[in-house]
Amino acid sequence: MSDEQNPKKITRAFVLAAGLGKRMRPITATLPKPLVEVAGKALIDHALDRAAAGGIETAVVNVHWLADLMEGHLAHRTGAPEIVVSDERDALLETGGGVKKALDRFGDEPFVVFNSDSFWLEGPRPNLGRLIEAWDPDTTDILLLVAPTATSLGYEGAGDFYMDPDGRLSWRGEREVAPFIYAGVAILKPELFADTPEGSFSLTLLFDRAIKRNRLQGLRLDGQWLHVGTPEAIEAAEARVRESARIV
Template identity: 85%
Template sequence: MSDAPTQTAITRAFVLAAGLGKRMRPITATVPKPLVEVAGKALIDHALDRAAEGGIGEAVVNIHWLADQMEGHLLRRTGAPAITISDERDALLDTGGGVKKALAHFGKEPFVVFNSDSFWLEGPRPNLSRLIETWDSQAMDILLLVAPTATSLGYEGAGDFFMDADSRLSWRGEREVAPFIYAGVAILKPELFADTPDGSFSLTTLFGRAVERERLYGLRLDGQWLHVGTPEAIAAAEARVKESATAP
């Protein structure tokens, strides 16, 4: 990575909120996962509020499952970021296809992608601001916020990535345990979608291509990532939030 990152103002985001939330059932049989509340606030509002704190002025949010509930909730929000809805009622496009459908909203500038259930306790400095400050458009195709596998609450997998001394990321092997997991926030360039499939595909396709070019980078989350993937994980996350609020 170059010594002096090339700074670009990043003020737009895409929030992935169209998934079916199967692991959160039975709650998500009647409530879309982004509207599940943790610590008194819907998951998507945690994400959008973090976006606003990081200087994001405009956000595109995709909707599919229980779309009317999602649309109603988003229309009732006030303040930043200004929200545009990307309607996927007719067909679920997965993470990559969902972003590609909305590319016209981002022009040629890099933008942030959030998972709507990205949820963490902040460290001394807000992680989204750190991510945007770290972005280097000359060296990077994609920059991911990554969390330590061992200390992420509610996560029991083997991790996603290794990180070298220059913060480049590489995938873990099939039988390996990796020290970092993707924390659900990334900065991407629009041109990465130029030769992607039409319809449904995953953003991991773009992550893999960036790894091959040695242009996938990571920033270690400062704080603690809380994986809210199941009904049981909600109580654990809320307990951790309460504990952090009362800590000296």
């Protein structure tokens, strides 16, 4: 099948790598969180390697905290995807503002957004490929990869979403526990940013608008999501990776 015949082909991504990583201190006092290694590889390289395997040709990576270290690391990568740095040294723009700043890199085509610290054990089929295959712009404005709250390693929160049998997502209510958490990978349409604030804002704004239009969809992660949010979580994640390797 040619690219022209394949409407599901998505070749561009934005990787969120500008955060301060406060919960990962003291490690992140001198090292950006995306450069923290888990299972012998920096978190951002896990994300970029999965992007490449999923057919992503160009990845925009935003930088802010210890930006010189980030740029130096990215400059030494070889192979796909091509890296474009979005410089946020002057101001941290949060998730939504960071993407909006680089929006001209994506034209009018949908693109993938990765949290640079998204980390999981794959199931039988790579999850990014599954997400791209499931993308349907006729029924969906945003498609999120979501993980079961109960089986996610290192996560102790109350979850983010309920999901109906058709994959439609809705927020959990206050003081409720929801069965799914956002796993840090999404497909978005660029036109969603047309009526958004200038400067700093969160992608949660777009998720909320999509829910109100019944156009926020979820795909359940096949595998196990590993929440690497604290120094202690690194050891737990690496132990789980080793255990998985023994089982295989």
